[in-house]
Amino acid sequence: MAVSTFEKNKHLLSRAGFGIQFHQIADLSKKSTEEFWSQMNSKKSLKPISIVSPEDNLDYTTLAKMDANSKKEKLHKNREQNIGLNLKFFNEMVNSENQLQEKMAFFWNGHFATRVINSQFNQDLLNIVRENALGNFGDLLKAVSKSPAMLQFLNNQQNKKDHPNENFAREVMELFTMGRGNYTEKDVKEGARAFTGWGFQKNGVFFARPFLHDSGSKTFLGKTGNFNGDEALDIILSQKATAKFITRKIYKFFVNESIDESIVADLSEKFYASNYDIKKLMTNIFTSTWFYDQKNIGAKIKSPIELMAGIIRILPTKIENAKGLIVYQKLLGQMLLYPPNVAGWPSGEAWIDSSTLFLRMQLPQIWSGLRPLDVQPKADDDLEMGMGNIVQKNKNTVNDNFTIDWPKVEAEFKGRNVADILLQKKMNGDGKYIDQFSDGSIKMTIINIMSVPEFQLC
Template sequence: MVPEKLQMQHLAWRAGFGERYPVIADWTHKRRKQIVSKILIGPAKDETTPIRIIDQSDLPDYKKKKDLDADTRKMVQQMNTQGIKDLNVSWVNEMVRSTHPLREKMALFWHGHFACRTQNVLFNQQLLDVIRVNALGNFGDLLTAVSKTPAMLQFLNNQQNKKAHPNENFAREVMELFTMGRGNYTEQDIKEAARAFTGWAFDEEGNFVFREKTHDEGVKNVLGKQGNFNGDDVLKILLEKKATAHFITAKVYKFFVDEQTSDAEKINTLADKFYSSGYDIKELMRNIFMADWFYDSQLIGTHIKSPIELLVGFRRTIPVDFDREEVMISFQQVLGQTLFYPPNVAGWPGGRNWIDSSSLMYRMQLPSMILYEKDFNIQPKEITPEMGMGSYKTTQEVNEAAKKQYAKKIKGLIHWDDYLQDYKDVTRDDLAATIADTLLQNSKNVSRQILENYADITSREQFIKTVTIAVMSTPEYQLC
């Protein structure tokens, strides 16, 4: 039987980015149903506050962009590049400070599921808003809203999808990556669906528009159904297919439960309930977090933290404000997950792909680099200009900005006081074990004696700090 405290730590990491010692201690004495409901609902009167970096009025008139002179075009490009970096930093800060971490964790999942690259900061901002607002809502609503964003329509070339020359990119990815997955449709289904999505576009200000003149009004045959379908009709047909519920459930299971193996029986049961609920995401997560099997010892401490999970979890444990918050983007690049720059249309592969010899070493050095304000002397990995984006120059600008952090000292204001207060009631003899047990899902392999030997014993405060940094620098801290 897995101890309740460890069960709650497991829940805190999978449904968020970990919680500190007093929170786990509080949860341990309450019923699972009560804690899960609190995690799903979030704080009272919680509303998703949009992350706004820039407004339409801040940029030169996009309607005349083709007529802009070279200097103005360059300024617009720089504002977009900087805006996307600011959006990245702001979302990370929202994850760190959020009182509803499951919403941000769920949004992070959807950010990878609906993988998209655009160099327009307004489009990125809008897509992120749609994902965060619908993260725990209805999947059908989320799918429809995302499909109508200028970011996705532009990225998947649906602006070029017209009845005279249908473009199949959007229809293909909607079926293959967003809903049913491969093997559940034919090439003919894609061709017919593409005809249905003709006319779906956006105007100069990024508003969705349906252009009747470019829409194919003919009869289409999609997945065994026949009619004069439009894009909304196709999305409804896709949602009617149980394959969609299964595909989404399997991806959620991999992300939140087990990235190594998939349990067909559990996934099928969850998918059936998900389908019957009308694609209620919150209920799907409730069914996962309430299941006894979710707390099986075989699943605890087996998930390799993604770079964002690692960075956010670290900062939620020990609050730190960086002198230059953009250093967070350099951290992301070194670790291999830069928000708003997925590697391809399938998103980040996750799992063991996060770890190689250099990134593991860097992960283990990161706590001491930040908390001891050491030099940042690890070269960030370059983001590649993928997927025919035609954005090589902009991508290189992001890479150059990250390189500028190279060999600079990391300066941050570390708020130790709150963290030290967490352990005020723990006896000196129990400190090392309590810290290790709180920060790790599997602390058995971490020697308490070694922690004691290497800790600074000049004061209780220094002891807590040095033990914490030592524990965070272990391979075990990379898992949750």
């Protein structure tokens, strides 16, 4: 069956961005897919997210000298800043015109996974991935590798001559560039020697400490020389395995969990030949005919962030206390800036279990005020970067937190097929059972359709 322009437009908006925004509903049938892509692909100004000032830096040497009250105040401010960064990033996903840039930043935030308490370090890394999201992968890799968040998280601050720490060298090859099977244990050891001395000053500024660097000859990925960290990364980038690993992961995230290896091989060759031009890679994906094949539409399960951002984009929503969004992020298993480990967030069916699926399907009803949130987040503050207090404080204020402008929504959806707009795949049985739980109003039709399993797909 041929895929209509209407379906292609919905597919593009859900994958290259965070879904249809309310004002785009009428254009789904009027504009061509090329027009939508041109809009998403056009260069727009990108403002850095700025919450943390240099004087707010959480320096543990200074912190240790503080009295109990000052220390408590400093840590509280740091927690507030972390939550602010999380919510600012989410707000950009929902409201920014730079949908492609923010979606790519979301991808890279999970790819270059770190989990540190220092809010300044989190802010620095967030802005690095946002600014470089559609640029050159080599530039992005080097900037991330020198960020204090990455250096601290993977212990390269402790990587010194005669006492190399292999954490960063191993993960940069296994998870960030080449993937398993494309390097040896000797490459890890020699790579670690190349990165000795890489660290940061108290203010978070990168500093290559020459007196801690191993300046001896190294044999790394088949090349021999007195390599430093930048040269080691250049050698990694010279491997075609890097282009294929990144392309494969991008394909899985943006196209389909089921990989078409022939397409990935072709894309990765072009990615390598372009010297790792991310924007060219994404253009090759989103302007291809195969991207709009029926098998790729509605083939992915929305991540929690995609689910929440998508609902708020298409339903004009006022949120009284934005911190309440953190509760939902925690309950659904995806807290922005805080991936579970260095491998990043899971994907696909890993997002769904008996408890999260139930909450996912209830979300439209809860946010519409039809039922309360009666699930409590687990208390594991060590995994929340000191944000547990904020979660606990706001968990009882989320029920009346969302106000949807239903008159505006109903006016826009009037006379339109609600299911066709909201769903990427048709409901089982053509959705006849929806009528059993509806009063016939547009509001209840929208809520009920958003509560079906098919709404979880993009």
